[in-house]
Amino acid sequence: MxxxxxxxxxxxxxxxxxxxxxxxxxxxxxxxxxxxxxxxDNDIARFxxxxxxxxxxxxxxxxxxxxxxxxxxxxxxxLYEQMPEPKYVIAMGACTCGGGMFAETSYSVVKxxxxxxxxxxxxxxxxxxxxxxxxxxxxxxxxxxxxSILKRKDFLDAHxxxxxxxxxMLVEEDFVVTKxxxx
Amino acid sequence: xxxxxxxxxxxxxxxxxxxxxxxxxFYVIPACIIFVAxxxxxxxxxxxxxxxxGWFTQRKGPNRxxxxxxxxxxxxxxxxxxxxxxTPIGADRAVFNLAPxxxxxxxxxxxxxxxxxSEFTFMNFQTNVLIYVILATFPVxxxxxxxxxxxxxxxxxxxVRNVAQIxxxxxxxxxxxLSVIVLASSMNLTQITLAQSxxxxxxxxxxxxxxxxxxxxxxxxxxxxxxxxFDLPEAESELIAGYNTEYSGMRFALFYLSEYGMLFANSLxxxxxxxxxxxxxxxxYLSPILFSGPVGNILIYFEQAxxxxxxxxxxxxxFIWVRATLPRLASFDLLKFSWNIxxxxxxxxxxxMSLLKFFVGGVYA
Numbered sequence: 001m002x003x004x005x006x007x008x009x010x011x012x013x014x015x016x017x018x019x020x021x022x023x024x025x026x027x028x029x030x031x032x033x034x035x036x037x038x039x040x041d042n043d044i045a046r047f048x049x050x051x052x053x054x055x056x057x058x059x060x061x062x063x064x065x066x067x068x069x070x071x072x073x074x075x076x077x078x079l080y081e082q083m084p085e086p087k088y089v090i091a092m093g094a095c096t097c098g099g100g101m102f103a104e105t106s107y108s109v110v111k112x113x114x115x116x117x118x119x120x121x122x123x124x125x126x127x128x129x130x131x132x133x134x135x136x137x138x139x140x141x142x143x144x145x146x147x148s149i150l151k152r153k154d155f156l157d158a159h160x161x162x163x164x165x166x167x168x169m170l171v172e173e174d175f176v177v178t179k180x181x182x183x
Numbered sequence: 184x185x186x187x188x189x190x191x192x193x194x195x196x197x198x199x200x201x202x203x204x205x206x207x208x209f210y211v212i213p214a215c216i217i218f219v220a221x222x223x224x225x226x227x228x229x230x231x232x233x234x235x236x237g238w239f240t241q242r243k244g245p246n247r248x249x250x251x252x253x254x255x256x257x258x259x260x261x262x263x264x265x266x267x268x269x270t271p272i273g274a275d276r277a278v279f280n281l282a283p284x285x286x287x288x289x290x291x292x293x294x295x296x297x298x299x300x301s302e303f304t305f306m307n308f309q310t311n312v313l314i315y316v317i318l319a320t321f322p323v324x325x326x327x328x329x330x331x332x333x334x335x336x337x338x339x340x341x342x343v344r345n346v347a348q349i350x351x352x353x354x355x356x357x358x359x360x361l362s363v364i365v366l367a368s369s370m371n372l373t374q375i376t377l378a379q380s381x382x383x384x385x386x387x388x389x390x391x392x393x394x395x396x397x398x399x400x401x402x403x404x405x406x407x408x409x410x411x412x413f414d415l416p417e418a419e420s421e422l423i424a425g426y427n428t429e430y431s432g433m434r435f436a437l438f439y440l441s442e443y444g445m446l447f448a449n450s451l452x453x454x455x456x457x458x459x460x461x462x463x464x465x466x467x468y469l470s471p472i473l474f475s476g477p478v479g480n481i482l483i484y485f486e487q488a489x490x491x492x493x494x495x496x497x498x499x500x501x502f503i504w505v506r507a508t509l510p511r512l513a514s515f516d517l518l519k520f521s522w523n524i525x526x527x528x529x530x531x532x533x534x535x536m537s538l539l540k541f542f543v544g545g546v547y548a
Contacts, residue, residue: 015261
């Protein structure tokens with residue numbers, strides 16, 4: 001029995017890991033680096049993920065490239081929920097990991113997208129170089145190769161979005177709620 | 184095909200199996216062969232395209248799965264197979280699920296009409312060409328259905344755009360095919376192939392006298408296949424993913440597969456019409472020279488299929504080249520290009536070919 005399960009896991013995980021189609025989702029400067037990753041010097045196609053799909057229905061990987069503001073957050077949540085299982089997220093850039101240079105002073109930036117959606121790989125830097133993005137994708141591939149269909153339930157529980165609905169401002173215990181422009 | 188049929192019936196008669204069983208199953212076996220072959224060819228084609236696009240843009244293309252990235256498409260196929268299938272709440276469920284299947288069927292039928300070698304045409308009707316031209320436009324129905332049933336504005340715009348595009352580009356195709364029919368005096372693809380075998384060798388094929396038609400056919404087929412620079416129905420920068428915006432998992436894979444299947448079928452069709460089909464470019468077949476005796480005589484059929492495949496892959500290479508080179512046309516320019524330039528040109532081409540047939544008939548008859 002274990003032989004069957006492990007061999008299914010082997011094939012399935014290899015297939016998933018090697019055809020991560022990213023969603024075209026770039027909100028700011030990290031997007032430029034993401035474009036560079038697709039271009040000729042740092043060819044992301046080598047890992048089978050050069051097919052950037054416009055529609056979230058066909059994407060496997062959400063590379064969140066750039067600052068997420070409170071206004072953008074509902075769109076991010078919606079896009080993540082529109083993606084079919086299995087789906088993975090790379091938080092690209094310091095802003096998406098924890099607010100980055102907007103963490104202290106800005107009223108409009110979500111301090112880390114992991115308050116909204118689960119994140120598989122954090123890739124800080126401002127912005128990360130194309131090599132780092134490729135490194136992140138390879139680390140994600142390694143993670144995917146360790147998955148098992150027996151642990152599917154845990155995976156799905158870990159990958160459901162953190163919020164069901166996003167109403168403008170994030171309200172959490174450790175999160176100071178601020179109104180627009182007023183501290 | 185007849186010869187194989189009699190062998191098969193005789194074999195069944197020996198084992199006391201009624202003839203009606205043979206009549207039915209004889210056409211099931213080639214259908215299975217075509218299906219498996221089609222899937223294999225598509226798997227190769229997708230990799231071919233991704234690799235070539237990589238090389239055209241000075242990249243390496245997929246090279247991590249298997250040796251030299253050979254298993255890349257297989258990985259994609261497995262992934263799409265095991266992905267979640269989503270049917271949107273507002274969608275028309277029945278039509279939404281049916282559309283990808285409708286898209287895939289005409290590809291299979293169209294492949295059955297192509298003469299792969301002189302003895303191997305699955306459906307050898309007298310009017311093969313006509314049936315093929317009708318079948319090649321069939322995917323538009325499924326694309327429109329998909330666009331409508333998805334209940335998504337992008338899908339709908341993509342579907343409607345595709346209808347306008349096919350209407351515009353089907354006429355030049357028909358006129359061009361008609362000019363070939365005039366040259367060959369036949370509507371059967373095997374007859375058209377045989378009509379191209381004369382003492383002029385490569386120059387005797389119809390791409391040479393009908394060079395305008397060949398160019399027209401390449402351009403219009405690009406439009407009919409919704410490929411760059413005519414990929415308006417799924418223009419990513421305008422329409423997310425066009426008609427298949429709401430499709431995920433295996434249903435999307437079916438669209439993907441049938442697109443590439445249609446690309447393959449159409450390139451076969453063009454190579455039969457203009458590049459001499461299964462004829463060898465050297466004038467005579469190589470296998471009887473290389474292998475003496477009965478082996479060489481049997482290998483001829485495989486050699487014919489090889490030449491046809493080689494020619495069709497040459498045309499697919501041109502399509503990918505165009506995709507890597509040209510930007511997308513605007514919607515209005517696309518229609519204007521067809522109605523104002525391609526259609527008059529195709530009519531002129533038909534006229535020229537009729538005159539050629541009338542005056543120089545002996546050479547190309």
